[in-house]
Amino acid sequence: MPQLSLHSPLGPITLSEEDGKIISLDWGWGRDQTETPLLCQAREWLDNWFDDPESAGSFPLPLDPYGTAYQKKIWAALQEIPVGETTTYGELAEKIGGSPQSVGQAVGRNPIPILIPCHRVVGASGLGGYSGDGGVDDKAWLLRLEGAKFPHHS
Known part of the structure; x- marks a missing residue:
C-alpha cells in the first residue's frame, strides 16, 4: 500500500492509498514513502489547505474510507x-x-x-x-x- 508523509502545522501526517483512492490519513511519519501521482496531488492540496483553507476548497480526489x-x-x-x-x-x-x-x-x-x-x-x-x-x-x-x-x- 503506497504511503506518503508530509510535514504539517500539526506535525507529521501520512496519507495511504489503495486502488487509486485515499484510504487513510494518520498522525506521524509513515515507514514507507511512495510518491504516486494521487499521493503527490493530495500532499499538494493539503499544503495549500494549511495555507488557506477557503481557497483550497473541498478535497477533490477520490476517497475510500473503510467503515460500515x-x-x-x-x-x-x-x-x-x-x-x-x-x-x-x-x-x-x-x-x-x-x-x-x-x-x-x-x-x-x-x-x-x-x-x-x-x-x-x-x-x-x-x-x-x-x-x-x-x-x-x-x-x-x-x-x-x-x-x-x-x-x-x-
Whole structure:
C-alpha cells in the first residue's frame, strides 16, 4: 500500500492509498514513502489547505474510507459541511438519522481526518473529542485556521 508523509502545522501526517483512492490519513511519519501521482496531488492540496483553507476548497480526489454503511453515510455528510462552519453531533444525527452518540462514534472513527472534515462537528456545549495527536487542541487549531466560530476551548 503506497504511503506518503508530509510535514504539517500539526506535525507529521501520512496519507495511504489503495486502488487509486485515499484510504487513510494518520498522525506521524509513515515507514514507507511512495510518491504516486494521487499521493503527490493530495500532499499538494493539503499544503495549500494549511495555507488557506477557503481557497483550497473541498478535497477533490477520490476517497475510500473503510467503515460500515452507517459510518460512510456520516462521513459523506461531513464532507458537505463548508469550510469555516460547524454543526453539532445532534444536528448531524437529526439530518442523517441515529443518535448523537452514534454520530459521535462514527465521527471518532473517521480514518481520513482533515480530508473528511470531522473537526467541523462539535458538541452542543463544547468541542467534543478529536483523534489527532494533540486531541481537542488540534481540533480547536483547525477550526481557528478555518475561521470557524465554536464553543470555548481553553
